[in-house]
Amino acid sequence: MTDATLAAPAVQILAERRRFRVVRKLAAHRSFKIGLVLVVALVLCAIIGPWLTGIDPTTMSIRYRFKPPSARFPFGSDQYGRDILTRVLYGGRLSLSIGFSVALISGIVGTLIGVTAGYFRALDPYIMRLMDALMAFPAILLAIGIGAALGAQASSIVVALAVAYVPRTARIVRASVLVIREMEYLQAARVSGAGDLHIIVKHVLPNCLGPLIVQLTFIFAYAILAEAALSFLGIGPPPPAPSWGNIIAEGRDYSVEAWWVMLFPGLAVSLAALGMNLLGDGLRDVLDPRLKIEN
């Protein structure tokens, strides 16, 4: 008993020191810093930006159709005379929320499935065969199919992309669980009478967090790109509410005469994906140097 009370603070200090080391390493990582600045800047723009322009993203004005970038319209205006800057800022809210929701849902569902498969080995073959089958369809095709089935709206895009990325997340989590479950500390926990739930929550989950976070950062990036692609195919969030994808889709027909309509939302998508990819690279280097880039 005295051993246990003595050991607890020591373990805590070690854990804190380790956490501190991760933060320090991340703070020194160049691509992580660039990615963080990019992502934070874009998120801030999406949150507070719309108030700054003070224009409604759906206000139409025939007088100001297809105005090139100017002081009044920094990013120009579209076929209805709507301000592209305002639409890109509002679109950021939708596109970034979709990316975040997809990463969050794939993370939760993928972890549940991956832990179940990796920890309860009897279920493993059935679960993983189903995941393999889901992964046999190209992610974008699966998303197109499900998106079309659920109807063109933001929530169906989230569901469609989550279904496409859950198997990939589950596979990564399962791989970590398979390693962790053979560790001695796990056997020690089991011998001292810990139940499955306790072991999973206290020992397995914290230890597969590294690769999971890295994977989710990349899924965030893919989801932003995929939202844009699906909107382009006409299966995204419907107009007039702007998303980066549907602004590009609407601007496509005028891409030669009014290039600014599709240029700026595309840049926003690229910067967001770039930022998340940089963040992911940094996290991978620090949290899990052995992890390979997964699709």
Added chain:
Amino acid sequence: MFRTISVRLIQSIPVLLLVAVLSFILMHLLPGDPAVVIAGADATPAAVERIRRELGLDLPIWQQLLSWFLNLGQGKFGSSLVLNQTVLSAVAERLPVTMSLAALSLAITLPIGIALGVLAAYFRGRWIDATVMAIALVGVSVPSFWIAILSVILFSVTLGWVPSAGYAPLLTAGPGAWFASLIQPATVLSLFQIGFLARMTRSAMLDVLDQDFIRTARAKGVSEWRTVGKHGFRNALVAVVTVGGIILSLLIGGSVIVEQVFALPGIGRLVVQGILARDYPLIQGTMLLFGFAFVLINIGVDIVYTLVDPRVRYD
């Protein structure tokens, strides 16, 4: 070798069956009624009902699944509702387009992606490394359809070098026109894969270049070219082959979008049109073929893997 292939094929049967079931479920998730699609908007309810009975859509869902499986067993993938041809012939007709696009894209991706990755790893931490990795990162971050539209504005509209859309068949239009119609879409399609492959190759090369045998080779006085090219690259190739399946899957997924932008009559465009037109049997059949192709590609990758790295076995 024969053993490996047959083991892998047998192992893939459950996945193939699941792929078939999932394609079936996906089709039944789609809202709307195939009978209405066939009968047309003005059809009487009686006519719709007759078509529904003819197609067996009034049967319980498990009977429909069973009959679909029986048809699949006989090699019948069903017929399109809109195109007035079977799914197989529709796919066969468009296969050359997608295959040409994929082959050309692969021919661009592989040498460039691998060369960039090796270069970055060899000059790690120097400006060459930083530049290459920046290019690779942009490649995986830029939406392909957006860069496709920009590319059309520059190379087709402004410069007029290549056509902006459409496909010229190799046999009837000749290799020149074929190449001109595909080079732009193939390059756009390659950008993401080049970025992905360069990043993978770099990390694989970095792993290998840190190994003792590389230091030994250098210490022995083996030329730098041989050290990196033979001892280094050949070992890194193993890791590169493992992502071959991912590259091909990205290629198939990407071609769906690129075919749409450049109006190439390939399989990706066929599926998207099928989905938008609610052409149920076509969606079901093409999704199934996509799934099958992917499973077979992965078996192929596994087999190449055993050839490249004799330590790997599938038993």
